[in-house]
Structure formats: structure tokens, C-alpha cells
Amino acid sequence: MRYTTGPGDATDLPQRFTFNPKEGIDNPTLVxxxxxxxxxxxxxxxxxxxxxxxxxxxxxxxxxxxxxxVQQVAPWSAAERSGLRDGDRVLEVNENFVDNQEYEKVVLKVQASGLQLCLLVLRAEDYELAVSEGMDLMALARAYRGEGCARPRLCHIIREPGCGLGVSIIPVEGERGKYYLNPVSEGPSEKAGVQPGDRLLWVNGVMVSTLTHSALAKMVKRSSEFMTIMVIDSRSEESYVRRRLPILPAFASVHNLPHRPKTLNLVQTPQGYGFLLRQEKLSSGQIAHLLREVDPHSPAELAGMEDGDLLLAVNGEQVENTAHEDIVSRIRQSGQQVTLTTISIQGRDYYTQLGFSPLLFYEPTISKTERFPELTLPRKDMHINLQCPRLCVLHKEGTGFGFNLACVQNKTYISQVAAGRAGERAGLRQGDVVMEVNGQNVEEEHFEEVLRVIKKGGTPLRLLVVERGGYETLRKSGLTVNPALISHSIQVPDSTQDHFL
Structure with missing residues (x-):
């Protein structure tokens, strides 16, 4: 190939460069x-x-x-469909940075998320590299969202005499269902955190994108004493659009929301805690766990419990959708101390209207020293917690409980646990040795007898199980495998923690 540029010296011609795959590129100007x-x-x-x-x-x-x-992502589950993979490290839960937070708090954030959960994760290799090089993981998460991106805000506006809510709702011209806000200076809305130009997303749990301006105006007018709204600034809204992410209440920062949950730390006396736990149906038709008959001067009353409070969590773990018997079992397993998270009936009704759990923005304050008193086991046994018995309470679904049994060397064990079924949710694991069925010891029973006891037991089905390796360890230690060891599995300091979500 020859280059010509018109008249001139041959040295003016561009040089011809060749490529030799053995020697590489011979262009001296290419770096x-x-x-x-x-x-x-x-x-x-x-x-x-x-x-x-x-x-x-x-x-x-x-x-x-x-x-x-993240471990054991179940096939066909919401986690797998979202692209979550085994080994991923969670940086954020619902736009909240959690890498530096306690495990119990992170679990509670996930449990309270409702039907949608947003996780920002790193691959295991990338996470280890970032940690080894001292990278700022919070800055990495912030950079993913983009500079200047702020979270939406939940603002609780209390109407004031003379100025009402103190805000104008203005429709965006030519865009149906879009509105921006203009708060009155020093008015109730501005005090609640509303800023000029904020986009209005929902009012009292209702998305405004589905409302005409007249319907929205009627809704605001019906808000007698207060109104709770979710807003976001326009620049941050663009970030969510760019990431194709819906703007959910779980992402929001909160401003003076009322009816916050209470944390009650109770220490048992010889007379007990001094309250009754009842399962009742609310006027809304919802089944709830209510705290009743609080005894005067009891640990419950001294901790601040009031008759009719709803129970939300036990020792920082959500129990709103848990069976009554399981909650009682958790409280009993706590030993002499328990931490309860509660809310008033009015508070529960308020959050029901907004469409999310009152635990969504709750920060648990559970003292591990109080919850887990030191155990008098030999030092060599401090790893025993993963090998102690577990009481799994299963509620029958359709045709079964979602697990299969097998027998080896006259020991009945769990051979298979169906993903997402009752057995998995109750905590059964493949390989668990079955020790008791509904309180009846079946350790030395033949396989057919264990099956008969299970079928006869009905629902709920209570299985006392222990991991196969743990079973052998406990046997060698001379300890009797029975429910008394269950509390040890909670109290012994643990090298690992996991929770199925």
C-alpha cells in the first residue's frame, strides 16, 4: 500500500507500518x-x-x-430471580449502608422490608480485594447511586390552626399524575422536612401517580389532623430512573413519624414476667399478638408495657407473622431475660394505613450481654452451639411439611428439605438427626415407628433435631440430647450466624 500526498519529497510521505504477530506492533509512536x-x-x-x-x-x-x-440461594426463589448469588457480600439494604452494622439489625431490616427488598452487593472476590486494599466501601456504594443522589423522605405534617398543612400541591404541566410542592415558609410542611420543588410521590400510603389533581385535593382535605407524605428532589429522582429502581418507602429517611415502637427489657422474677400473651383478631380482620393483663409492679409494667400493646419482635427478631406457640417458645428459651419490641394499637393502625411495618425504621437496642449471659461450659465446648439441638415447629401446607426422612444405622434423619416449604422455614436442614417428635423421644425407635408418630402428631409438628456431626459430638461428650440443651445453642458465643430470609 502506498500513500501519496501530492508533490513533495518522499520523506514527507507517511510511514508504512506493519504488524508481526511474533514481534508485536512496530509503530514507535504508539504507546x-x-x-x-x-x-x-x-x-x-x-x-x-x-x-x-x-x-x-x-x-x-x-x-x-x-x-x-449471602448463602444457599434457593432455586426459583425471589433471590435467584433478582440475580443474587451465593457468596455475595451485602453493602446496602434498601439504600442503607449496612456493612458496618450488627448482624441482628441487618436481619431485621430485611424482615421488615415487606414484599420488595433492594440489596446492593459485591462479589466475594471483589469484596475481599476492596477490604485488603482498605477501600471505602461506603464511598463505593455512594458512587454507584451517583453524586448528589439523596434518599426520598417520609414527612409527617401536623395541621396547624390558621395555616392548615402549609403547602401547595402543583401539577406538572403536561404530565399526568406528577406533582411538585411549594411549602409555606416556616409552615408545618417545611418544619416536617418538605422543601420547595420536591416531587410528591404518595400521600398516606397512596401513590399519587394514579390520582387526578381533584382526587388528590380531596384526599388532602380529608386529612383532618395530620398527613404523611413521601417526597424526593428532582435530581435524586433522576438517579432512581437511571437505575430503573422504584422509589419505595423502605428507601426513605424519616421525619418525626409518630407512634414509634418501644423496646422493653424484662428480667424475670419468681412470679414470672407479669403479663399474658394472647392471639386476637383486630377490627381490621388482622391476627395480632397482644400483651394483656399486665400485673401491677411486675417486670412488664416496670419496663413500660401497657395493656393492649401489640408484640412486634422478640429479642430483635420479627414475630408479626409467627405462630403463637413459636413466640411463646422463643420467650421461654430466652431464660431469665427477654427483650420485646411493642407498639400501641393506634400505632399499628397508623402503619397499616401507610402500608409498611413499624419495624421498617426501628433500630433495635438489644444488649447482647443481657440477652446471652455467660455459660458455665468448659472452654473446649464453646463451639457446641452449632451442634446443639434445635426445636423446629412446622405447620402443614397442602399435602405435607416439605421434607423427606431416611434411616441409616437405625438413626432417622432428614434426607431432603424442599425449598420454600414449611420444613425449610422452620429451620430443618438436610442431614439433621431426629431426636423427638412432639415431645416424644424417638432416638432409639425404628424408622416405621418414627413415621407413625409424625403422621399421628398432626399440625403443628414439633421436631427436636441436631446436625449429624453435632449428634456424634454430643454423644461423645456424655450429654443427654434433650430440649434442655436448646437454650445452650442460643447462649454460647458463636463463630457464625445465619438466618433464612
């Missing part, structure tokens, strides 16, 4: 830099589940190691 490592790129996983279905993954925490680890 090739060393390949750089690709930038760490978090992934956004939006999990959507059906009512009564779990998200389909375990969240694990290893003591002494950073990070919350």
Missing part, C-alpha cells in the same frame, strides 16, 4: 499502557416475593470477619 484491573462494580438486586413466600436466601455473619454473606 500501549499496562492493562488495569477493572473497577469494582456493585450489583443492584431487587427481590420481589409473594405474600407468604420468603425471599429465598440465608444471610450469614462470621464473628471476627467483615461483611454479611
Amino acid at each position: 500501549i499502557s499496562d492493562d488495569t484491573e477493572p473497577a469494582l462494580c456493585p450489583r443492584l438486586c431487587l427481590l420481589k416475593r409473594e405474600e407468604g413466600e420468603g425471599f429465598g436466601f440465608y444471610l450469614r455473619k462470621e464473628t471476627g470477619c467483615r461483611g454479611h454473606v
Whole structure:
């Protein structure tokens, strides 16, 4: 190939360059830099589940190691559909940075998320690299959202005499269902956190994108004493659109929301805690766990419990949709101390109207020292917690409980646990040895007899099980495998924690 540029000296002609695959490029003016490592790129996983279905993954925490680890993503689950993978490290839950938060708080954030959960995660290799190089993971998460992106805000506006709510709602011209706000200076809305130009997303739990301006005006007018709204600034809204992410209440920062949950730390006396736990149907038709008959001067009354309060969590773990018998069992397993999270009936009604759990923005304050008193076991047995018995309470679904049994060397064990079914939700694991069925010891029973006892037991079905390796360890230690060891599994300091979500 020859280049011509018109008249002139041959030295003016461009040089012809050749490429020899053995020697490389021979262009002296071409500089090739060393390949750089690709930038760490978090992934956004939006999990959507059906009512009564779990998200389909375990969240694990290893003591002494950073990070919350995703494990055992169930096939066909909401987690798998979202792109979540085994080994992923969770950086954010619903736009909240959680890498530096306690495991119990992270679990509660997931449990209270409702039917949609947003996780920002890093691959295991990327996470380990970032930690080893001392990278700022919070800055990495913030960079993913984009500069200047702020979370939506939940603002609780209390009407004031003379100025009402103190805000104008203005429709965006030519865009149906879009409105922006203009608060009165020093008025109730501005005090509640509303800023000029904010986009209005929903009012009292109703999305405004479905409302005409006249319908919206009527809704606001019907708000007698107060109104709770979700707003966002226009720049941040663009970030959510760019990431194709819906703007959910779970993402919001909160401003003076009323009826916050209460944390009650109770220490048992010889007379007990001094209250009754009852399962009742509310006027809305919802089944709830209510605290009743609070005894005067009892630990319950001294902690601030009031008759009619609703129970939300036990020891920081959500129990709103848990069977009554399971809640009683958890309280009893706590030993002499228990932490209850409660809310008033008015508070429950308020959050029901908004469409999310009152635990969504609750920060648990549970003292591990109080919850888990030191256990008088030999030091060599401090790892026994993963090998102690577990009481799994199963409620029958359709044709069964979602597990299969097998027998080896006259020991009945769980051979298979169906994903998402009653057995998995109750905590059964493949390989668990069955010790008791509904309180009856079946350790030495023949396989056919164990099956008969299970079929006869009905629902709920209570199985006392222990991991196969733990069973052998306990046998060698000389300890009798019985429900008395269950509390040990809660109290012994743990090297790992995991929770199915």
C-alpha cells in the first residue's frame, strides 16, 4: 500500500507500518499502557416475593470477619430471580449502608422490608480485594447511586390552626399524575422536612401517580389532623430512573413519624414476667399478638408495657407473622431475660394505613450481654452451639411439611428439605438427626415407628433435631440430647450466624 500526498519529497510521505504477530506492533509512536484491573462494580438486586413466600436466601455473619454473606440461594426463589448469588457480600439494604452494622439489625431490616427488598452487593472476590486494599466501601456504594443522589423522605405534617398543612400541591404541566410542592415558609410542611420543588410521590400510603389533581385535593382535605407524605428532589429522582429502581418507602429517611415502637427489657422474677400473651383478631380482620393483663409492679409494667400493646419482635427478631406457640417458645428459651419490641394499637393502625411495618425504621437496642449471659461450659465446648439441638415447629401446607426422612444405622434423619416449604422455614436442614417428635423421644425407635408418630402428631409438628456431626459430638461428650440443651445453642458465643430470609 502506498500513500501519496501530492508533490513533495518522499520523506514527507507517511510511514508504512506493519504488524508481526511474533514481534508485536512496530509503530514507535504508539504507546500501549499496562492493562488495569477493572473497577469494582456493585450489583443492584431487587427481590420481589409473594405474600407468604420468603425471599429465598440465608444471610450469614462470621464473628471476627467483615461483611454479611449471602448463602444457599434457593432455586426459583425471589433471590435467584433478582440475580443474587451465593457468596455475595451485602453493602446496602434498601439504600442503607449496612456493612458496618450488627448482624441482628441487618436481619431485621430485611424482615421488615415487606414484599420488595433492594440489596446492593459485591462479589466475594471483589469484596475481599476492596477490604485488603482498605477501600471505602461506603464511598463505593455512594458512587454507584451517583453524586448528589439523596434518599426520598417520609414527612409527617401536623395541621396547624390558621395555616392548615402549609403547602401547595402543583401539577406538572403536561404530565399526568406528577406533582411538585411549594411549602409555606416556616409552615408545618417545611418544619416536617418538605422543601420547595420536591416531587410528591404518595400521600398516606397512596401513590399519587394514579390520582387526578381533584382526587388528590380531596384526599388532602380529608386529612383532618395530620398527613404523611413521601417526597424526593428532582435530581435524586433522576438517579432512581437511571437505575430503573422504584422509589419505595423502605428507601426513605424519616421525619418525626409518630407512634414509634418501644423496646422493653424484662428480667424475670419468681412470679414470672407479669403479663399474658394472647392471639386476637383486630377490627381490621388482622391476627395480632397482644400483651394483656399486665400485673401491677411486675417486670412488664416496670419496663413500660401497657395493656393492649401489640408484640412486634422478640429479642430483635420479627414475630408479626409467627405462630403463637413459636413466640411463646422463643420467650421461654430466652431464660431469665427477654427483650420485646411493642407498639400501641393506634400505632399499628397508623402503619397499616401507610402500608409498611413499624419495624421498617426501628433500630433495635438489644444488649447482647443481657440477652446471652455467660455459660458455665468448659472452654473446649464453646463451639457446641452449632451442634446443639434445635426445636423446629412446622405447620402443614397442602399435602405435607416439605421434607423427606431416611434411616441409616437405625438413626432417622432428614434426607431432603424442599425449598420454600414449611420444613425449610422452620429451620430443618438436610442431614439433621431426629431426636423427638412432639415431645416424644424417638432416638432409639425404628424408622416405621418414627413415621407413625409424625403422621399421628398432626399440625403443628414439633421436631427436636441436631446436625449429624453435632449428634456424634454430643454423644461423645456424655450429654443427654434433650430440649434442655436448646437454650445452650442460643447462649454460647458463636463463630457464625445465619438466618433464612
